[in-house]
Amino acid sequence: MTERDRYPKRQDQRRPGGKPAGKDRWPRKGAQRGSFRRERAADDTVILYGWHSVTLALANPKRTIRKLYATENALRRLMEENIAPRVAPEIVRPDQIAAKLSPDAVHQGLLAEADPLPAPTIDTLPAEGIVLVLDQITDPHNVGAILRSAAAFAVKAIVTTARHSPEVTGVLAKSASGALELVPFVTVQNLARALTELKQRGFHTVGLDSEGSENLNAVAMREPLALVLGAEGKGLRQLTRETCDVVARLDMPGEIKSLNVSNAAVLALYIGASKLGLVR
CATH class of the missing domain: 3.40.1280.10 (SPOUT methyltransferase, trefoil knot domain)
Structure with a gap:
């Protein structure tokens, strides 16, 4: 199973009138936290998780970061080590990051969705x-x-x-x-x-x-x-x-x-x- 296979398309359970019910009610764009939507990533999206994988990607000028998810502890550590996020991180709970990954994945509070790096020939x-x-x-x-x-x-x-x-x-x-x-x-x-x-x-x-x-x-x-x-x-x-x-x-x-x-x-x-x- 690939990382992309772990992003099932969301099937909304809608009430009469078209509004999502219960846990499917997600905050609007720009919400500060809790809006970590479980969704299928685009085919060319590179998923990076773990401290070294994500922080070196953030430091790589050739890497375009689309989204960055961080726990409060991970964000605090980024600030303490003077690592610039480059994109506004979305603060989430550890279990919300874990939900996007395989059960044995160690994410250390960081997950990024990024573009592939330019490939030489x-x-x-x-x-x-x-x-x-x-x-x-x-x-x-x-x-x-x-x-x-x-x-x-x-x-x-x-x-x-x-x-x-x-x-x-x-x-x-x-x-x-x-x-x-x-x-x-x-x-x-x-x-x-x-x-x-x-x-x-x-x-x-x-x-x-x-x-x-x-x-x-x-x-x-x-x-x-x-x-x-x-x-x-x-x-x-x-x-x-x-x-x-x-x-x-x-x-x-x-x-x-x-x-x-x-x-x-x-x-x-x-x-x-x-x-x-x-x-x-």
Whole structure:
């Protein structure tokens, strides 16, 4: 279920005469509190919740905030930390924010509805540093964790497909802990074609797969570098493997030989960044 699926259209129970009854009677526009209407967000709305996700979005001049909902405690903290809301926040109760989210979501008193960030294209990416390419990794928690690691290693962009990838909103944004504002997402229709374009622009494309022919630590890497990660279980798709310059594996010394994809990503980033001299 996506974040948008949790915004059911409101079915008003109306009295004779057309006026909503009981709890469906909402304050008019401009009310100070209590007007947190449960409604379906627009298709392109990005839902951000949690302290880091929302405050970094507020600090990002490229992010357009449509609505901001805050509890009294969260608003007080924003003021104490001199964080400008940018839009007039609507003060609501914690349970009113929770009602818009999944039961296990930790919102910390903040929820924002925003526009998507401007998305670069393959031909506008800087031919330097590292980019991450994700081959049908669908778990938003994993992609969020990868995004957070990408921000830590100053990754230039994450390339993913329009299909078979999570929406850049909600759970993913929360798992990324604000990194969504720091690492651009490039969405492509065909991953093999995108890898070919990266290679034409000089990128060294290195796939990561348990069946790789070489140990990643032994691969000679050069900048700009594209590290390609596949989904857990399936790994890299055949055409993706064939398009990469090299497909390597992570040799682990312990009894468990495989890692969660987000953990594999951070290890691959460290190895790649070390070989390129980006970390000391």
